[in-house]
Amino acid sequence: MNDTESPAAPEQAKGKTPALCFSFFAAILTGVAVWTEASTSICAGAFFDPMPSWWHLIGLVWVPLILAVTALMLRMEGSLSPWLYLANGYLVAVSAGYTLLFGPVVLAGVILLTFYMGLGLLPHAPLISLIVAVTQSAQLRRRAAMPGKAGFWRWWLTGVVVALVVFLGVETRQWVAHQIMAKTRSQNPEVRTAALNRLRWWRLEDVVLEACYPSGGKKFLLFSTEFFLVSESRALYYLLTGKDYRDAPAPYKARRSERDILDIEVGGGAVGSTPPDLVLNSSTLDVSVAGRAGTVAYAELTLEFLNGGQEPREARCQIVMPPGGVASRLTLWIDGEEREAAFGQRSIVREAYRKVVVTYRRDPALLTTAGPDRVLLQCFPVNPGVPMKVKVGFTLPLVPAGKQMLFQPPYLTERNFTFVSDKPTMIWADGQTPLSPAPSGGALKRETQNSGRYTVSGATAPQDLALPLLLMPSPEPGTVYRARFSGVEATAELRKESAMSERFVAVVLDTSKQCEEMFGSLDWGAILREMPEGVKAALFAGPLIVPPIGRDEAVEKWPALLREVKYVGGDDQTVNLEKAWRLCASERNAVVLWIHGPLPVDIGDLSGLERRMRFASEEKNDVLPRLLSFQALPGPNRIEEKLSHHGLVRLIALYGLSVESSFKDVFSKLLYPTARDRELVFSLISSVAEEGAGDFGSSHVVRLALAGDVVRKLSEGARGLDDETETVLKLRLVTPLSGAVVLENQEQYAEHDLNPTAYARNVPTIPEPEEWAILTATLFLLFLAYQWRSLKTPR
16 A cells, blocks of 8 residues: 555645645635625625624634645645544535625626735635635545545535535525515414514514614525515514514624614614614703792703714714603704704704705704604714714703602603713702702702702713602692793693593503513502592403403402413504594593503504594594503603694603502592693793893793694694794794704805894703802802812922
């Protein structure tokens, strides 16, 4: 045997060095190709995605390693490990598969090779790798054929099978998901439910999540989810999991393909997806309780954004106000200077913002309404490494709660940026009425009283602003406060509401997975006992429907039934809302109480319910039902946004000291139209001929009365509200008729006939002009700080 091999030995030695060099060249080229695609997604953006998952990336990383190791082992004498045969089979299968896939791309590589030498070689990497792999396979087979060596083909074919499992297994799973997702479009509810259950059983949530991103549908081979719109995929993910797709970590493919591209939702009307590099760097909330009335407050929320990526980003968020609140100021810091917004008709300010963003890509900020008691804030551009600072002012009513008034702060409910865990929201509040921190106010503390004023300060996490922060004494029912401002007169009255003559309520309960921990742990028996005697109640909870029964019977039956409710995925509550409305339409002064969590996507068909509400609004029939929306968890709600123009929808904030106490409070006051026995009502009285003459009281009373009047008229179907629009712009309010925009220079304002200095005297501030005592105290504290610093400075 040695004699047979010896004549060929010199010839083999001559060929070892060039073969080794070519093998290492193939390994380096393949490694560079994998690294380039993983870091730039150049092929995914132009042709197809060669590594759409972590499995593909890990599988490809082994290719250059196997090429290099095999070349070195072949250069050595002695026996070879059978694992090397398996690795070579894996290498040949992967290289052959990618050579076929890159066949159409090779022509582009030849063109690039002419002009860009290095870049043009990359598409040839699979073919070069295949040539080297086949050559190494032949050498391994010859070495394995020697006496006493291990068999080759069994191990080699095992490697081929491993490659097929790794790469085609992912695609097979994608194909299964494709087939099941298609069935969720069925008009048959049973087919849709079965398809959702199969997606859960196969654990295909990650495939649906990928399709929630604009680039998520473009896949490796023939199996794709591009047939599903992004909006459809997002709705499907909610129905499947009960969560917003943005609450889940972005899939590998979305992170890789979208990290360096521009935001496609810039300038639109939706919050959209969350880039990983945009954060809320800092936030502050300043509050002033206006006057001694203890009925209104003015708050300024200052946000600073920071972009850690490579491309400019647009910061977007929805901000929720307590029922009846209105946004009344917007400023943006440009070149270190705080600039006031111009107020104009909603369509005009949005068009101005879009044009500046798309054409000039400069510094605008936009504030518009986004449903009942919600506004949408948009800021662009947040440039890499450069903080962007914006401030939004809110005129807010205080909330009656027994013998106290609560301050419910504005809070971020939907956003495309992340919070920094160690950056709380700094809070400062003051007023002439006694203030104290609410139990839900976190680390707030009451400061020493100065000059007849009360101050509360501290910090809390930005996500904890959904609960009341401050408590203060409540006026007596029937108390009326009158105010006149900028030619408009209004009143604020604390009324004791009258109970409904008839006692009928239909409870619609959200059974999505996100509500299981909260709703499933409640003592429903104790909550239902709080209902007034004589009330009849019906229950709609997912597939569970309980006809109207009396309170005592509900206390006996409902808790057991609710314990059997299954909280699975997301709950399409539009069907139950319409059923409950139809049931209540035949009763006098009935109420639909909708208890729910956030609804981040647009699902279900609301056309039937909207049609019934529109008829009720046009008829102005007081006997028709009202919808009380009680959202127990913070977050966006697309149904509320769609129903915002109907005057029959009332929002109830989470005012209790705990979730269960809040539920008891709501159920105990079901006989009242707003689910409270006391209501703060703001009303316009008349117009004053001479602007500014005899202004008195808090200007915020006038702002709230005017904003509420606009919402009421729109809900009643009023048209041609030119006078109302003019008055709203004069008082600088953000309503369904108007918005606020900050642009970079006067030329941009002039192009859209906007004026940021119009009615500048009506801009609300903290402190208000009459609050000189706070300014004096602040100057005194600054003086003390200066003296302390002087003492500490060595001389």
